[in-house]
Amino acid sequence: MSVDPTARVHPSAIVEDGATIGAGAVVGPFCIVGADVTLGADVELRSHVVVTGWTDVGAGSVIFPFASIGEVPQDLKFSGERTKLIIGARNRIREHVTMNPGTAGGGGETVVGDDGLFMAGCHVAHDCRIGNRVIIVNQSAVAGHCQVEDDVIIGGLSGIHQWVRIGQGAIIGALSMVTNDVVPYGLVAGPRAELDGLNLVGLKRRGVAREDIQALRIALLTLKQGEGTFVERARRLGDETGSDYVRRMVAFITGASDRSFLVPK
Structure with missing residues (x-):
């Protein structure tokens, strides 16, 4: 275990041997940090957060209570292989968010970019590639192998089908089920979503x-x-x-x- 002298770990937290806690990081009450986890500088786990598996969390990210980060993929083909979750800098990961590492069949990595906002209850599945400044609103789910490019907004209670790509600057309206690729800067909405114009507000x-x-x-x-x-x-x-x-x-x-x-x- 490597804990920087400037980091703060609450006495009730569990940090397993092998974990790396960076300068200025905060591990709050009742958090669990696994043996293969690296928390970058100034990362904050508020309380009751689980970060496990082979997971890197980038500098300045904040993870809120009851999030589960790095647990095994929800994929029946996963058989315990060593795979990774990489989370970039300055992300805000809110309550009850789940993010899973990759699978051998999907390249072995789930990657989340910088400066994202992942609102309460949303899910990022195995082998996804999430860009920078992405917002995923409450209770939305991004299925396995998806690619979400920079500056995308996914509205609340939406579902993104596995293998779908969402182009840069697109916006997905709330309550949408997205089963096919979305062009950059597109505006998509509907129970079975259709391309409904441009994301003019975002542009x-x-x-x-x-x-x-x-x-x-x-x-x-x-x-x-x-x-x-x-x-x-x-x-x-x-x-x-x-x-x-x-x-x-x-x-x-x-x-x-x-x-x-x-x-x-």
């Missing part, structure tokens, strides 16, 4: 130029109404556009995926 908040927003509007219309298949229309867009945002959307659509796409109504 404006990030200061995206009006010209790029207009280019994205035209791109979405072209994807909806043009000739050929959805992917063929996207490839033509890539040849014609001058917008980096549209190019990012095209690269996402033409990239490797195990799912089809949610398309405009």
Whole structure:
């Protein structure tokens, strides 16, 4: 066990031999920290938090009571292999959140980026790749092998089907069931979700130029109404556009995926 002299561990907490606790970290009352866990500088476990398995928690992250981080995947194919959960810096992981490590069949790692907000009761499953500044709202679940790119918001009580990709800057409305890929900057909503436009609020908040927003509007219309298949229309867009945002959307659509796409109504 390696506990930095500046770290604080409550007497009621259990820190197993082998764990690493960084400078300024706080392990609150009744927490359990497993033998293969590394807590970075200034990480705070508020109370009654379990962090176990081969798990790294990045500097400045805060984990709130009754979260379970790093427990074995909810996958019947998992047979005890050594796999990892990597959580980036400055995340806020609220009450009752669960995050699982990877599986051998999925590459062996679950990776969460920086500056995320994971609200009460949400779930990040095995082998997911979660980007930076992602918000997952209360009681939403991201199933195994999903990719969620930077600046995505997933509304409350939503479900993301396994292997789905959600592109940068997209927003998922509350109570949505997402079964196919979501293009960057898309707005998706519904019990069986459909692509319902652009995430205009998110684009404006990030200061995206009006010209790029207009280019994205035209791109979405072209994807909806043009000739050929959805992917063929996207490839033509890539040849014609001058917008980096549209190019990012095209690269996402033409990239490797195990799912089809949610398309405009």
